[in-house]
Amino acid sequence: MADSKRINKEDTGRLLDEWSKEFSVSVPSRENGMPAMLPWDGKDTSFLEWYRNTVIPPKANFFPPYEKMFDFQKGAEGYHLELPPSDKQKQLIFGIRPCDARALTILDTVFQDTYQDPYYLSRRANTVLVGLGCTNPYDSCFCTSLGISPGESTDVDLMFTDTGDGFFIEPVSDKGRELLAATGGLEDGLEADEARAKDVKEAAYRKITRRIDTGDIQQRLAACFENQDYWEKVAAKCVSCGICTFLCPTCYCFDINDELSQDEGTRFRSWDSCSFPIYTRMPMENPRQEKWRRVRQKVCHKYWFYPVNLDITACTGCGRCIRLCPVNWDITQTLNNLPASS
Ligand code: SF4
Numbered sequence: 001m002a003d004s005k006r007i008n009k010e011d012t013g014r015l016l017d018e019w020s021k022e023f024s025v026s027v028p029s030r031e032n033g034m035p036a037m038l039p040w041d042g043k044d045t046s047f048l049e050w051y052r053n054t055v056i057p058p059k060a061n062f063f064p065p066y067e068k069m070f071d072f073q074k075g076a077e078g079y080h081l082e083l084p085p086s087d088k089q090k091q092l093i094f095g096i097r098p099c100d101a102r103a104l105t106i107l108d109t110v111f112q113d114t115y116q117d118p119y120y121l122s123r124r125a126n127t128v129l130v131g132l133g134c135t136n137p138y139d140s141c142f143c144t145s146l147g148i149s150p151g152e153s154t155d156v157d158l159m160f161t162d163t164g165d166g167f168f169i170e171p172v173s174d175k176g177r178e179l180l181a182a183t184g185g186l187e188d189g190l191e192a193d194e195a196r197a198k199d200v201k202e203a204a205y206r207k208i209t210r211r212i213d214t215g216d217i218q219q220r221l222a223a224c225f226e227n228q229d230y231w232e233k234v235a236a237k238c239v240s241c242g243i244c245t246f247l248c249p250t251c252y253c254f255d256i257n258d259e260l261s262q263d264e265g266t267r268f269r270s271w272d273s274c275s276f277p278i279y280t281r282m283p284m285e286n287p288r289q290e291k292w293r294r295v296r297q298k299v300c301h302k303y304w305f306y307p308v309n310l311d312i313t314a315c316t317g318c319g320r321c322i323r324l325c326p327v328n329w330d331i332t333q334t335l336n337n338l339p340a341s342s
């Protein structure tokens with residue numbers, strides 16, 4: 001309970017208002033009906049009533065669907081590049097779910113450890129993550145199979161737990177502890193709040209009933225990798241729309257395009273998807289022409305190749321790829337029915 005605080009829900013707007021003096025604050029909001037983490041308008045806290053999780057994952061706040069990388073001009077001595085100013089704006093994301101905070105830790109292994117991505121890293125360094133534990137997870141969620149608790153997180157700076165009329169607030173990182181110490185108008189957390197928060201977290205954990213068997217998953221995927229019949233059956237209804245990868249909080253593939261005007265231009269990048277038949281067609285031909293090979297790649301990348309290369313499973317069990325797929329493709333069914341051999 002040390003360092004913990006409490007706040008009444010009706011004071012949430014005042015708290016966000018105070019944080020807005022230092023940060024660009026984003027909260028769960030709807031843009032054209034689509035929930036995402038968007039800049040707070042300074043008054044609306046109705047998300048406290050409707051928010052379960054966003055459709056657009058918070059990765060978009062660090063790695064936007066479309067962004068300018070740099071301008072370039074051709075001169076006598078070659079090309080001159082002009083990078084956009086580094087994103088120094090301090091941002092605070094309020095309400096991120098534990099699964100999506102873990103997804104950022106997973107993305108760090110690509111954008112920070114595999115190579116240094118200046119666009120992602122400057123936003124990541126300047127952001128405070130304020131987590132909000134789930135109390136009403138979806139049927140499609142299976143985060144507990146990936147070692148994630150819907151009510152707790154080590155991947156945020158501060159953690160809020162809904163205790164009914166208010167929130168129990170716990171610092172998780174030094175950044176969160178400093179922010180909490182500098183924030184006015186909070187009361188000290190009480191033992192009764194902590195006990196209530198513990199009950200809420202345990203109840204949320206019990207609500208996750210969808211599960212996958214992760215035991216020996218790499219070996220089991222390897223054993224059936226060449227089982228074309230199985231992967232064809234699994235992929236049959238997929239329409240290669242790419243939604244499951246665009247909206248997956250851990251998918252990071254991007255395409256690069258130049259807009260050219262004589263000797264100058266702008267380079268952009270935009271989300272790409274291994275589900276698309278035209279994926280990687282520019283540098284080479286897509287090595288996965290058949291749909292079943294692309295579906296197999298998506299599953300094996302998350303549960304086999306990524307853990308082998310980067311020591312972490314690239315799935316958080318957020319369930320977006322299940323609830324947002326237009327044809328009800330289900331990664332948990334695919335993983336739970338792997339045949340024993342090829
Ligand atoms: S969302 Fe569904 S239909 Fe679209 S690519 Fe993914 S699995 Fe296929």
Ligand code: SF4
Pocket residue numbers: 244247248249250251302314315316317318319320321322331
């Ligand atoms: S693969 Fe599906 S469940 Fe796993 S993180 Fe991506 S969208 Fe969420």
